[in-house]
Amino acid sequence: MSIGENLLHIRELIAAAARRAGRDPETVRLVAVSKTKPAAAVDEAARAGQRLFGENYVQEFTTKAKEVNAPVEWHFIGALQSNKVRQIAGLVTLIHSVDRLSLAQEIERQWAKLDAVCDVLIQVNIAGEATKSGTTAADLITLVKEVAALPHLRVRGLMTMPPFFDDPEGARPYFRELKRLAGVVAAEEIPGVAMEELSMGMSGDFEAAVEEGATLVRIGTSLFGEREYHR
């Protein structure tokens, strides 16, 4: 199937999952994860109507962003080293993966230079997996308060990557937990903090994520095909 056909199919599945949960399909945005895929694949998806793309690796992203012809919007979704933030400053409209204060402080420095505000999500490692980034649920409120105090960042919601399961139902409790945590944060009424975005769900489990309240689903493989390499 072509990227255009995949896109159509994924959009239908997202809409159906939203309707099953009594949600307006328009409240779910698809982030097309183009990591390891060439600029031509991004342009092809853009011709098929996709405007929002997600990238994981700074070097790959900045090179690709220059090569893409279509007017697209980029989100940064991967683990981010503070010393690379400068390279993506101003190029992305949302960073999904803020998981520590030192990273937020570097985003603050770089976006301040641009006299702009960077929208961010706080990544939560719900299962506490050693191999995954993300703050713990226990540290979440403290981190949100610290990040909210930085004038050039705006906390828009939460992101999570659950453990891998063969059965997409395995991820559902983690999606439900992220939604619950967003409610806990919202109840704190921290000035400047909006819990309006939940970034959760990938190729294997996005329908469950949408049913549980995802507003951003990050889909790579189902859209662009299998990745041949990482990095």
Ligand SMILES: *Cc1c(COP(=O)(O)O)cnc(C)c1O
């Ligand atoms: C690669 C990646 C995705 C997309 O995963 P697929 O299974 O290919 O859909 C989503 N989110 C993050 C953070 C990723 O690194």
